[in-house]
Amino acid sequence: MSETVILENVYKKYKMHTSPKEKLLNLIMPGGYGEDFYALQNISLTAKPGDVIGFVGVNGSGKSTLSNIIAGVIPATSGTVKTIGQTSIIAIQSGLNHQLTGRENIELKCLMLGFKKKEIQAMEPEIIEFADIGKFIDQPVKKYSSGMKSRLGFAISVTVNPDILIVDEALSVGDKVFAEKSKERMFEFKDQGKTIFFVSHNMRDIKSFCNKAVWLEYGEIKDFGPVKEVVPEYEKFLKKYKAMTKEEQKKFREEVIRKQSGLATI
Numbered sequence: 595m596s597e598t599v600i601l602e603n604v605y606k607k608y609k610m611h612t613s614p615k616e617k618l619l620n621l622i623m624p625g626g627y628g629e630d631f632y633a634l635q636n637i638s639l640t641a642k643p644g645d646v647i648g649f650v651g652v653n654g655s656g657k658s659t660l661s662n663i664i665a666g667v668i669p670a671t672s673g674t675v676k677t678i679g680q681t682s683i684i685a686i687q688s689g690l691n692h693q694l695t696g697r698e699n700i701e702l703k704c705l706m707l708g709f710k711k712k713e714i715q716a717m718e719p720e721i722i723e724f725a726d727i728g729k730f731i732d733q734p735v736k737k738y739s740s741g742m743k744s745r746l747g748f749a750i751s752v753t754v755n756p757d758i759l760i761v762d763e764a765l766s767v768g769d770k771v772f773a774e775k776s777k778e779r780m781f782e783f784k785d786q787g788k789t790i791f792f793v794s795h796n797m798r799d800i801k802s803f804c805n806k807a808v809w810l811e812y813g814e815i816k817d818f819g820p821v822k823e824v825v826p827e828y829e830k831f832l833k834k835y836k837a838m839t840k841e842e843q844k845k846f847r848e849e850v851i852r853k854q855s856g857l858a859t860i
């Protein structure tokens with residue numbers, strides 16, 4: 595079956611700043627200002643319908659950056675990103691506008707995804723029912739609890755029926771009942787053969803839900819393959835990392851920063 599996501603030699607470079615002055619200089623100077631920092635380097639991967647791919651890696655390895663690039667939330671610095679079909683991301687930062695009401699956010703997000711007014715009207719009741727936030731739907735989102743925000747974000751993202759779904763730690767917030775309902779919906783998507791990317795620090799969730807895994811280290815792909823092969827290797831690494839002395843862990847982190855700080859060549 596043909597691919598739904600194709601990434602070729604993707605890099606994401608940030609400028610590191612230590613003061614507001616440096617941030618300002620970065621905005622006004624041609625070519626920017628500050629030390630280069632590569633959040634992602636040389637990422638190439640493809641995904642097909644039915645692929646449920648877990649992103650694993652320690653804090654700062656690039657999982658969210660890669661998710662956001664696939665979702666089209668942020669651009670890659672270089673390389674090519676091709677997605678075929680409707681893409682939808684579910685993340686803790688739900689991307690809702692805090693000044694607008696829940697209902698207005700539904701309309702705005704769906705309009706941005708290219709739906710027509712009539713289609714949105716048809717989807718709205720389903721989104722509201724799934725989000726289960728009662729009368730708050732006509733209140734501004736700034737009055738919502740974090741659980742309510744994530745429920746609304748999740749409800750919109752799944753009701754638009756995407757071909758490619760990206761789930762970034764979204765199940766780690768909110769109550770148990772909603773987490774169960776969300777998991778059920780994601781398993782339905784999996785059964786329908788959609789392409790899913792799933793970011794989690796919970797290896798039990800990764801092993802039970804995904805059929806493939808990408809192990810990211812220093813913003814690079816350390817391994818990509820069947821979840822049964824990649825995750826045990828990653829768990830072995832985690833065990834070793836946790837067994838290191840504080841000094842050894844510090845050395846490891848310094849090495850990570852050195853590898854990501856402008857030493858790579860594009």
Ligand SMILES: Nc1ncnc2c1ncn2[C@@H]1O[C@H](COP(=O)(O)OP(=O)(O)OP(=O)(O)O)[C@@H](O)[C@H]1O
Pocket residue numbers: 608609631632633651652653654655656657658659660
């Ligand atoms: N806007 C930004 N400006 C500068 N650096 C950034 C920015 N966003 C992310 N980074 C850096 O890029 C690296 C990768 O971050 P990312 O959030 O993708 O990692 P992660 O694997 O998702 O981490 P975590 O498990 O902690 O969520 C980190 O070192 C982070 O500090």
